[in-house]
Amino acid sequence: MTAASHRYSSVAIALHWVIALCILSMIPMGLWMTSAIGHPDTQALAYRMFQIHKSIGFLILGLTVLRIIWRLTHRPPALPGGMKRWEAFAASATHVAFYGLMLALPLTGWLYVSAGWAVSTDKALEVATSWFGLFPIPHLPGVADLPAGVKRALAFQAMGAHSLLAWGAVVLIVLHVGAALKHQFLDRDGVLSHMLPWLKSGHAGLGHAPRSPWAERAVGLGLIGVIAAAGAIAARPYAQPGLPMTAEAKPAAASAPVAPAEAAVTPGTAAAWTIDSAASSIGFTGTHAGKGFKGRFDRWQGQVWFDPADLAGSKAVVTVHTASARTGDPTQEGSLQGAEWFDPAQYPEARFEASSFHSLGGDKYEATGTLKIKTVTVPVVLPFTFTETGGVATVEGKLELDRTALNLGMESDATADWVSKMIGVQIKVSAKRAG
Template identity: 55%
Template sequence: MTTERSTTRYTGIAIALHWTIAFLVIAMAAMGWWMVDAITDPSTQQAAYRVFQLHKSIGFAILALTAIRIVWRLTHPAPPLPPGMKWWEVFLAKATHIGFYGLLIAIPLTGWAYVSAGWAVSTDRPLNVATSWFGLFQVPHLPGFEGDRNAAYGAMGAHSLLVWAGVVLVALHAGAALKHQFIDRDGVLGQMVPFLRRDNDEHSGHIGKTSASSYPSMFAAVAGVLAVVAVALTGWSWSQPGPLAIAATPVAETAITVTEVAAQPSATSDAATEATATAWVIDKAASSIVFSGTHAGSPFEGRFNEWTGDIRFDPDDLSGSKAVVIIDTASARTGDATQENSIGTGEWFNSARFPQARFETSTFAALGEDRYEAKGTLTIKDKPFPVTLPFRLIIDNGVANVEGTVELDRTELDLGMFSDPAAEWVSQMIDVKIVVRAAAN
């Protein structure tokens, strides 16, 4: 029984891989043709950006599944072709299969080379976007391509030609399968379509049912592939941006009780050397640094998860007041894995080389009632920039609540200037909102 099944039909795993890859390829073609034009239209740019990220993730999935399919094919020979086939039909059948394997490897690789180059062919401008596989982990760029315009055009040209070659092969493959099924009636299509599979009469041409003993491996393979797809799509869904749960308490006129106060790390204790005002201990659970702007025409919002602050402040001793805030740039989160991975790259925060941004005040001024402003220096990528931060302050029962917003020009800060110097993708102005709750030390 085992020998007969292995020589008259494909294995269940081969069938599952074949149809999974076929479905993904069809979906990829539809997405690719749509997003090429949609990415340049402001009304569809945001949707095209999402589809582009999904397109990349599916491309890597196809590459991995094809590698598995080739290994499986080498270790599990295909069923024999019908003996009545002409020599040229046999040649075309084998050449088509080899061509498919080559294309299913070459098309994702040329796409990978294109995104690695960081150059948008549609606009002929730099566009360096990180790749996140369904939001689960970052895929590195291929080395040697970054910023290479010629490589981008070459890779995209090859990618497009290979896709059209794939269309031709699909047409030939489908046409040959239909010829075998309805003209030759030799049951070849039944080798890959379970419900068309023949019974043990190898060349009767009759359509029969699959025996129950052939189901387990096929069902197990299908279940495994579906499980991987489900996990990947779940990760991609989680990676899409949505409203962030910002743990911040707005300034209020009523008394506030601090139930949990975080100790201040020594990294920012240098403020104490120049300040004589009261020291404050920040409640990190009720404090936040949030940034917002627009991306591809749609608003986005993010926050820094890791930061520390050393605050010495007294409304009656502004000259003796000082604050130093140090931000871990790699901790920026927007809810979109692709955005988060891009933020840490060289043209943005370059977190690997410059892991911290720093804001240090130089002077405080009272503006009346509960309003103040802090002038200081914001240092990003070791470059200092003057910043004025207006804020509101309410102190009640030894608890201080601060809320301030400052608008920063990312072109002045040299953020994203390789890919988007004209602010066509990411807004030029970025709002940064600071909310701090602290208790007198």
């Protein structure tokens, strides 16, 4: 038998150590961020750590599936011939338990995220998941459509299982490392060289390759099941749907007036302008997890009729494609697509219509109108400046909007613990006289 046959394949070794490093990084990360998320000074960093934690979890899940497939199609190296029967049994059961943990940990985390309920605050909290900012990962099918009480129960039980599984992983890691060191320095049978190619193989005779009989499989998987069940049972007192639902209250904006169906735009009698999209922008600002953010809408259109000498005949209608909201943070952008925020799948456009203009002196003006987002319409007053040079006008304006009045984020963050209640909006428009 060659030396190479005494070791796992290069693919198996690489998968083992990458997954091991990921798991070892996740444990201290999880302990720190669950404590730090509740403190204003560390909330922003903890939020980002949560996103990294989720991404690594999905990486572990994907690599574990690949590793299981590889294990089923490639025979592992044989155990030492002199290995006691109980040691071989324990080794096989521990391996099965590790595979179960590497699947169960990310799956319970995925279920928790999909439930959209924060255990730490006992409130709804819908947060999108983006894999290292590269692409979105959807929630588990059907979970988002469950009643709030059921989602709350699932969140508590999933997090209870997730936490105990994490501690179970710590125990297994200690046992695994201890056994590997025993084989290397006491038994000197070369078992550690199976995963460390630079170590010399042991001199003990080789036995049969482990086959993971049903008994070992049952013990390993049973251990994982007991840990997960214990976590779910421990969380049950907090997960009963009959307990008060602190985030079940209907948002204040639910009673806001609903705008009628959109009618065709009636042009104003003032001069018409053609907007230069490349030189114009609509941005927004606020705070999230204690840290400021800036965003913009990449797609919007506007129709403007304006003349300082004919304010009565001036008018403006701006339509914004809410799915084009960008902040540079994939998780924020994904959350903005959710039903409690912009929900562009149901309401693809927001509409601002200004029908009354007033001069404030000099180049300063004020537009009064309405803003409709989803089914809610609110009155809006937009102060702006207007300057014209050579038939090209520049308009700049700022205002603040109360997102709670617009029914934005009211299920997860009605009290503005995460996202600021007031959102600043900044517009800059460059336009030419039409015709």
